[in-house]
Amino acid sequence: MRINKSLNLQIENMKLTLKIWRQENAKAKGKMVDYIIDGIDGDMSFLEMLDVLNEDLVNKGEQPVEFDHDCREGICGACSLQINGEPHGPDKLITTCQLHMRTFKDGDTIVIEPFRATAFPVIKDLIVDRTSFDRIQQAYGYVSVNTSGNTIDANSIPIKKENADDSFNAATCIGCGACVAACKNASAMLFTSAKVSQFALLPQGEVEADRRVLAMVEQMDKEGFGNCTNTGACEIECPKGISLENIARMNREYLKASVK
Amino acid sequence: MSVLDSKIPEGPLEEKWINYKNNINLVNPANKRNIDIIVIGTGLAGGSAAATLAELGYNVKTFCYQDSPRRAHSIAAQGGINAAKNYQGDGDSNYRLFYDTVKGGDYRSREANVYRLAEVSGNIIDQCVAQGVPFAREYGGMLDNRSFGGVLVSRTFYAKGQTGQQLLLGAYSAMNRQINRGKIQAFNRHEMMDVVLVGGKARGIIARDMVTGAIERHSAHAVVLASGGYGNVFFLSTNAMGSNVMAAWRAHRRGAQFANPCYTQIHPTCIPVSGDHQSKLTLMSESLRNDGRIWVPKKIEDAEAIRAGKKKPTDLSEEERDYYLERRYPAFGNLVPRDVASRAAKERCDAGYGVNKTGEAVYLDFASAIERYGKEKAFTSGHKNPSKEEVVKLGTEVIEAKYGNLFQMYEKIVDQNPYKTPMMIYPAVHYTMGGLWVDYNLQTTIPGCYAAGEANFSDHGANRLGASALMQGLADGYFVLPYTIGDYLSKDIRTGKIPTDTAEFDAAEKDVTDRINKLMNAGGQHSVDHYHKKLGKIMWNKCGMSRNAKELQEAIHEIAELREDFWKNVKVPGSADTKNAELEKAGRVADFLELGELFAKDALHREESCGGHFREEYQTEDGEALRDDENFKYVASWEYTGKPSEAILHKEELVFENIELKTRSYK
Numbered sequence A: 001m002r003i004n005k006s007l008n009l010q011i012e013n014m015k016l017t018l019k020i021w022r023q024e025n026a027k028a029k030g031k032m033v034d035y036i037i038d039g040i041d042g043d044m045s046f047l048e049m050l051d052v053l054n055e056d057l058v059n060k061g062e063q064p065v066e067f068d069h070d071c072r073e074g075i076c077g078a079c080s081l082q083i084n085g086e087p088h089g090p091d092k093l094i095t096t097c098q099l100h101m102r103t104f105k106d107g108d109t110i111v112i113e114p115f116r117a118t119a120f121p122v123i124k125d126l127i128v129d130r131t132s133f134d135r136i137q138q139a140y141g142y143v144s145v146n147t148s149g150n151t152i153d154a155n156s157i158p159i160k161k162e163n164a165d166d167s168f169n170a171a172t173c174i175g176c177g178a179c180v181a182a183c184k185n186a187s188a189m190l191f192t193s194a195k196v197s198q199f200a201l202l203p204q205g206e207v208e209a210d211r212r213v214l215a216m217v218e219q220m221d222k223e224g225f226g227n228c229t230n231t232g233a234c235e236i237e238c239p240k241g242i243s244l245e246n247i248a249r250m251n252r253e254y255l256k257a258s259v260k
Numbered sequence B: 001m002s003v004l005d006s007k008i009p010e011g012p013l014e015e016k017w018i019n020y021k022n023n024i025n026l027v028n029p030a031n032k033r034n035i036d037i038i039v040i041g042t043g044l045a046g047g048s049a050a051a052t053l054a055e056l057g058y059n060v061k062t063f064c065y066q067d068s069p070r071r072a073h074s075i076a077a078q079g080g081i082n083a084a085k086n087y088q089g090d091g092d093s094n095y096r097l098f099y100d101t102v103k104g105g106d107y108r109s110r111e112a113n114v115y116r117l118a119e120v121s122g123n124i125i126d127q128c129v130a131q132g133v134p135f136a137r138e139y140g141g142m143l144d145n146r147s148f149g150g151v152l153v154s155r156t157f158y159a160k161g162q163t164g165q166q167l168l169l170g171a172y173s174a175m176n177r178q179i180n181r182g183k184i185q186a187f188n189r190h191e192m193m194d195v196v197l198v199g200g201k202a203r204g205i206i207a208r209d210m211v212t213g214a215i216e217r218h219s220a221h222a223v224v225l226a227s228g229g230y231g232n233v234f235f236l237s238t239n240a241m242g243s244n245v246m247a248a249w250r251a252h253r254r255g256a257q258f259a260n261p262c263y264t265q266i267h268p269t270c271i272p273v274s275g276d277h278q279s280k281l282t283l284m285s286e287s288l289r290n291d292g293r294i295w296v297p298k299k300i301e302d303a304e305a306i307r308a309g310k311k312k313p314t315d316l317s318e319e320e321r322d323y324y325l326e327r328r329y330p331a332f333g334n335l336v337p338r339d340v341a342s343r344a345a346k347e348r349c350d351a352g353y354g355v356n357k358t359g360e361a362v363y364l365d366f367a368s369a370i371e372r373y374g375k376e377k378a379f380t381s382g383h384k385n386p387s388k389e390e391v392v393k394l395g396t397e398v399i400e401a402k403y404g405n406l407f408q409m410y411e412k413i414v415d416q417n418p419y420k421t422p423m424m425i426y427p428a429v430h431y432t433m434g435g436l437w438v439d440y441n442l443q444t445t446i447p448g449c450y451a452a453g454e455a456n457f458s459d460h461g462a463n464r465l466g467a468s469a470l471m472q473g474l475a476d477g478y479f480v481l482p483y484t485i486g487d488y489l490s491k492d493i494r495t496g497k498i499p500t501d502t503a504e505f506d507a508a509e510k511d512v513t514d515r516i517n518k519l520m521n522a523g524g525q526h527s528v529d530h531y532h533k534k535l536g537k538i539m540w541n542k543c544g545m546s547r548n549a550k551e552l553q554e555a556i557h558e559i560a561e562l563r564e565d566f567w568k569n570v571k572v573p574g575s576a577d578t579k580n581a582e583l584e585k586a587g588r589v590a591d592f593l594e595l596g597e598l599f600a601k602d603a604l605h606r607e608e609s610c611g612g613h614f615r616e617e618y619q620t621e622d623g624e625a626l627r628d629d630e631n632f633k634y635v636a637s638w639e640y641t642g643k644p645s646e647a648i649l650h651k652e653e654l655v656f657e658n659i660e661l662k663t664r665s666y667k
Helices: A046-059 A131-140 A161-172 A176-181 A187-201 A211-221 A232-237 A245-258 B013-023 B044-058 B094-104 B111-130 B163-180 B246-252 B286-290 B300-307 B324-328 B336-352 B367-380 B387-412 B469-492 B503-519 B528-542 B551-568 B579-607
Strands: A013-021 A031-040 A110-114 A122-124 B038-042 B057-065 B184-188 B190-198 B201-209 B215-219 B222-226 B262-269 B293-297 B362-365 B425-434 B449-451 B633-641 B646-655
Touching: A031 A046, A046 B293, A122 A245, A131 A211, A131 B163, A131 B528, A161 A187, A176 A232, A187 A211, A187 A232, A187 A245, A211 A245, A232 B190, B013 B215, B038 B044, B038 B201, B044 B057, B044 B163, B044 B184, B057 B190, B094 B184, B094 B367, B111 B246, B111 B300, B111 B469, B163 B184, B163 B469, B190 B215, B190 B246, B201 B222, B201 B503, B215 B503, B222 B246, B222 B646, B246 B449, B246 B579, B262 B286, B262 B336, B286 B387, B293 B300, B293 B324, B293 B336, B300 B336, B336 B362, B336 B425, B336 B503, B367 B387, B387 B425, B449 B469, B503 B579, B528 B551, B528 B579, B551 B579, B579 B633
Parallel strands: A013 A110, B038 B057, B038 B222, B057 B184, B222 B449
Antiparallel strands: A013 A031, B190 B201, B201 B215, B262 B425, B293 B362, B362 B425, B633 B646
16 A cells, blocks of 8 residues: 555545536536545546546446546646635646645545636536636737738847746746636736736837737726735636736736826 | 649749749738638647738638637647757758758658748747747847757757747737637637538538537638647547547548558657556656756666665666667767657667666656756856755756756656656657648648648658647748648639538538437447547557557457447437537547558558658667668558548658658767
8 A cells, every 4th residue: 555655644545525516507507416436546637536437427327527628737727626625726836637636635525616706607517618818818918910920030139038037937827717716806817917917028018018908907807807905815826826926017017008 | 543742843942932932823902801711720830820811811710629729739839949040050051950850750751841841940930029929038138049859959949848838829819819800710619520522622611519519510711720630549648638630530531631640759758657547648848858868777687676666766876877878879869859769768668677667667867967057057156166965956946947847747747856866757659740641732632621730741751850840830820821822712712602501511510410429329338438548558559669560450450340349339428419528539539440540551551660650570780760762752641432441542752852861870
């Protein structure tokens, strides 16, 4: 039997109780359903554990649990899940697909819900509709440059390494929505500010910075996301460690653009 | 007689693309407004093509199975993108990038396409920087570069280990700009189920809304397939869970020939399989081979002790380690191309020197890089005599800045700290060089049906070099397809809107619903994954890193049997009128079960070893691949006739006018 050394707990052949949100479609009423699952290994990822459950349900002729997932390496941003009340579960700086069962122990009960927010309506079971994020980016999440390739040489504008790095750090946002799910107001400020910051920090994006921040914030409000009250929960739960500094930057950018 | 006409323009290599562009037919801006184009897939190729076509004025509809175009699997590409910028002044040029790519592909790619790729590569970097893609920079403000396998220059641009993410978000932002202008309509959570031909031309698709289950008809004057590769035929691969061959295979069944299906890239540096529950494999970027050194124990007793947990890798001294790539390939060392590195790992593990519980892993060690960088950093910051601890601390910081996210990813999966103990890696299926046959215009053998990015076969021959997939995807989408498709569409300016209430659309829709009903009403014995895993085992064991005639024949037989059983006994629960992940998987696995057989048939017919295709019967005395240019210097393009076993082979002879064919050597 293998043991989690730091916790001295059994992590092989675990038996778990899962409490999972089941909801037939957007209009149906959902409810929590209990499942008992056996033989779970600590090296399995959380989603592989759900695969085992689903294989079991299919074999029994029941409906498998629907959940979003794709790359299973923490970069596509498809997977979500509120696990024991936390977006992407108890570990920090990872997505649900990178969460491993060694984080849990034999006999645990795990509560699995979809990300909750007015702007993220449930589609089915654990799948939510996050197209509100797409619409924020469609509003002005770009630089207005044609894709013809007839532009200046990539090295003709030197960019300070610090700015390039900060821009990159903001740009690593995977658009998963954990920030919204973590926030008691369901605010999308961290997400929107990451996009605003990425461009505002680069000379290429700075040209349209004013118009961009106004348009993106307007769309964010239209989608029904809540206000930011600076609790910082978003930063703590963000799997990519997007910093609150981006929100401060966006507020500055917004103020600057508004008074012009 | 072959039906394949590659339509390579006349003239010297360097002038082909320029001459071509000067002489093609154009569509005037007013007419572009009356022309519709469908793009399947929104990764680097599809996203960039959709944005550019919309910007030119065409009406574009995009389709992707993900909930947002931004999640296409290009997002997971880690290491970088090649471009012949020669910013490092190390002698790079378009010709050298072209040459490296053709050689890296083991002389099985088309010269004219590859040269064009090299020619536009620099433009890609300019374009992405203009879009606000935050590439890595040096303190002087200039773009940084690193090296990848199979080349002797530093031409790879990168954004930490998230280059694909940043490039895709760039293409997605360009799409967003066009969505905002109303020029792109994005259909997300939609799967293309079939392509519709009218009068022999691709004129639309049948799609399934994956949320409501509704079957939809969409018409267009041309259809672009940028739906990625088919690595998931192996069940376990580094592809996303949803990556599939459906769009390409549906087109194949309607007349698009499928080229070189057996050319698969098994990537050397992936996290080893840990157990039967494994759902996918995770790549550790090739860029790690810039700094990591690959080794196994020199003595078999040490390997055994490590497997049994009695010894740790750090217990072994330098003399007790076999840095087998540096030993076998001194010129390229740890940076040999992927196919070479993968086979070498398999060779050591098969001989009993593998580590990990399973014996199927080798070490990728950063200790010497940490020491080297640590010393350098201590020195430049004034510590001329640093302690060992200081060196390790500073060196670790440098490695973290370069590969931090990869190391974190590794630690989360394996539960070991790769800064302190070497990583364990093993080859895994990663990329498919084969794909839909296309001519120089990227048009398939169905008029009006184009294929771009990994979905086509065109540029990488039998083995793709690292950091070239991103380059090809964006080259096809931003700079090639938007020109070539115009030439075709110039004949369509008077066609008018394509109606969808026609017999052709009726018939295609009926095929799709019949197929769905058949899947929903099959015998209900086994889950879709049951079949997919079985298929994956056959593929990995008999069509994997090394292949032989006997096993390939067995694979053909076994896959055909498995397919028959699948259609009789698969179990798809629930209904087709709602979100149904099992039904989605079933449709995809059904196509993999056909493709897999053609794959094995192609591998069996190619009686030579080249690139990622290694036939045990054809190797040199020291175990290197043995090509047969006299008999196999061609593209094998397969025509569908109803059954994979009866597919008809067409050959496109490859002509090498600018490169002398040689035995690939990285020694």
